[in-house]
Amino acid sequence: xxxxxxxxxNVDTASASAWLTVDTGALAANYNIFKxxxxxxxxxxxxxxxxxxxxxxxxxxxxxxxEGCPFFxxxxxxxxxxxxxLTRKPIAVLGGLYQGAETLYVENNIVPVLNSLxxxxxxxxxxxxxxxxxxxxxxxDTGMNRLGLGKDETAQLHESKDIIKGLNxxxxxxxxxxxxDTGHPMTGEQYERFKAATAPxxxxxxxxxxxxxxxxxxxxHFDLLRPGMALxxxxxxxxxxxxxxxxxxxxxxILQVRxxxxxxxxxxxxxxxxxxxxxxxTVALGYADGFLRSLxxxxxxxxxxxxxxxxxPIIGRVSMDAVTLDVGHIAHIQAGETVEVMGPHQDADTxxxxxxxxxxxxxxxxxxxxxxxxx
Ligand SMILES: *Cc1c(COP(=O)(O)O)cnc(C)c1O
Numbered sequence: 001x002x003x004x005x006x007x008x009x010n011v012d013t014a015s016a017s018a019w020l021t022v023d024t025g026a027l028a029a030n031y032n033i034f035k036x037x038x039x040x041x042x043x044x045x046x047x048x049x050x051x052x053x054x055x056x057x058x059x060x061x062x063x064x065x066x067e068g069c070p071f072f073x074x075x076x077x078x079x080x081x082x083x084x085x086l087t088r089k090p091i092a093v094l095g096g097l098y099q100g101a102e103t104l105y106v107e108n109n110i111v112p113v114l115n116s117l118x119x120x121x122x123x124x125x126x127x128x129x130x131x132x133x134x135x136x137x138x139x140x141d142t143g144m145n146r147l148g149l150g151k152d153e154t155a156q157l158h159e160s161k162d163i164i165k166g167l168n169x170x171x172x173x174x175x176x177x178x179x180x181d182t183g184h185p186m187t188g189e190q191y192e193r194f195k196a197a198t199a200p201x202x203x204x205x206x207x208x209x210x211x212x213x214x215x216x217x218x219x220x221h222f223d224l225l226r227p228g229m230a231l232x233x234x235x236x237x238x239x240x241x242x243x244x245x246x247x248x249x250x251x252x253x254i255l256q257v258r259x260x261x262x263x264x265x266x267x268x269x270x271x272x273x274x275x276x277x278x279x280x281x282t283v284a285l286g287y288a289d290g291f292l293r294s295l296x297x298x299x300x301x302x303x304x305x306x307x308x309x310x311x312x313p314i315i316g317r318v319s320m321d322a323v324t325l326d327v328g329h330i331a332h333i334q335a336g337e338t339v340e341v342m343g344p345h346q347d348a349d350t351x352x353x354x355x356x357x358x359x360x361x362x363x364x365x366x367x368x369x370x371x372x373x374x375x
Contacts, residue, residue, distance in 0.1 A: 016371035017284035018252035018341070022055050023375055024063040026245035030231045031067045033244065034214060042221040045207070047228030048083070049075035049094065054290075054366040055232055055248060059374045061086050064231070073226060077101055080110045090170070092137055096147065102126045106134065111170060113137045115147045117156060117163065124166055133168040137207075142174040142193035143186060154197050161200065171207045171224055172198045179212035179220075182239045187216060211236035215243075234359040235349050248348060248363065250341040250370065252285040252305075255322070257333055266324050267316030272297050278328030281312065283339055286321040289367030291341070292355045293318045303354035306340040307333060 013019060034044045046069045052060030057079070061072065065087055072091045074080050080091045081104070090111055097105065097112040097119040105112050106126060114120045114136050127134040138157075141148030149157065157163050174194045178184035191208070198206055206222035211230035213220045215237045230236040233247035260266070260280050265273045283305065287293045295303040296317040304311040305325055312325040327333050342348055348359040355362070 013371045016253070018250060018289065018367070018370045019338075020366060020370035020372045021249040021251075021375060022059065022372065023245075023247050023249070024059055025375070026233065026247045027055075027060060027063045027231055028067050030233065030244045030247065031064055031069065031227075034225055034227050034230070035067070037214060038221055038225055042223055042225055043070050044225045044227065045069065045071035045073055046231065047073045047210070047226050049073065049079060049228070050364045051079075053228060053232045053360065054363040056372065056374070057083060058086055060231075065089065071224060073228075077104060077110065081108055084108050084110065090135070092170075094139075094147070096139070097123055106130065111135045111137060113139050113147075113173070115139050116149060117153045120157075120163055120167070124164070127166050133166060135168045135170050136164075137171045137173055138164065138169055138204075140172065140174045140194060140197040142190040142197065144175060144177045146175075148174060149197075158200050169201075169204050171205045172201060173207040173226075176208070176210055176213045176220075179210060179216055180236070180238060182216070182237065187213070191217075191220060229360055229363075232363055233348065234363070235347075238349070242347070242349070246343075246347055248366070249343045250366075251338040251343070252283045252341055254281050254333065254335050254337050254339060255284050256282045256335050257327065258282075265316070268319055269317060272316040276328075278326055279330075279333070280315070281307075281325045281327045281333060281339070283323050283325060284321065285323050285341060286319050288320045289369055290362075290365030291318060291323060291367070292357065292362075292365065294355045294357070295323070295351075301354065301356075303351065304346065306343070306345040307337075309340075309345055311345070312339065 038044050046064040048057050048060050051057045075094050077093050080093045083091050092111040092113055094113050096115040123136055139148035141150050178186045207224035208222050209220040209225050211227040214225045230244050233244050235242035258280050260274050262274055262276050285291045297315045302313045304313055307330055312327050315326045316324050348362045352359045352362045
């Protein structure tokens with residue numbers, strides 16, 4: 001198993017407070033794990049919404065394209081329009097078609113995911129007016145109740161298949177609600193509903209699995225996998241050791257180290273009081289950088305940052321631009337040195353658990369102030 005990228009701050013980044021290092025080789029390796037898993041039958045698309053899960057869509061797209069990624073998914077039309085300037089590969093918008101956007105889709109060769117009969121009708125009218133079989137993906141809702149044709153609309157489509165006549169349907173898809181939870185009964189139920197929804201269209205390709213879904217069963221692979229999170233190193237099968245390689249590493253600068261006495265407090269609202277004399281390191285990282293305020297110390301839950309591999313608990317509140325650590329157990333530690341926020345000692349999933357959230361949120365919140373290096 002390859003370890004997270006090592007980053008040594010250098011003079012080029014003297015102005016930086018924190019350094020985000022993205023290992024595009026690890027990203028490529030993760031993509032290839034899916035390709036190997038999919039075998040010759042299924043293709044592997046790349047879900048690169050939300051700026052490539054916060055890691056930088058341009059670099060992520062380039063790395064995936066080098067590995068032969070044939071199809072990209074984003075959430076919004078704006079994301080698709082930006083991505084269109086980066087790749088010639090097909091791009092689909094999961095958020096779907098809304099009134100007034102049809103022309104932008106056509107002019108920029110973007111594939112809408114059609115989430116309702118109304119959207120299908122609008123797209124079919126667009127196709128008829130241009131006399132071309134416009135490409136689209138049809139999305140069935142199989143239990144998430146978020147996006148896609150529900151039960152009634154699916155039944156209507158089965159009754160009159162002409163509803164999609166004149167369109168070039170690249171895929172029919174649905175999305176798992178609980179695939180990260182191994183053995184969750186809903187996953188199998190959604191699979192059955194998806195098979196029933198698509199049964200009248202045997203000639204149309206199908207796409208079901210997100211990252212976790214792809215790991216649950218080969219039955220879920222169909223023609224196109226849609227991994228996102230696992231490409232970026234998050235664990236798609238949380239009940240096991242992470243099969244993916246770490247992609248993101250984050251280090252932050254120590255701004256000041258000070259001695260504090262028993263009975264004193266640290267930070268806003270004085271939420272943490274020292275029980276003995278110790279030392280505090282103030283690190284240049286805060287909630288303005290997406291370092292979540294829920295990582296503030298509280299009874300029974302402490303998050304850590306790592307100094308040369310030694311854990312240092314966060315004490316007090318995370319503020320906008322600073323976080324404070326108890327470093328009383330570290331003999332030599334100085335301003336100007338760095339601490340590991342994410343890296344070999346703590347991955348995004350671990351940090352997420354400490355923050356009471358999921359790795360997706362940690363990555364997509366990664367701050368604008370970090371100096372980014374792509375290796
Ligand atoms: C975000 C998303 C994915 C990717 O999911 P991961 O859990 O990140 O692998 C796939 N399909 C749809 C519809 C999505 O919204």
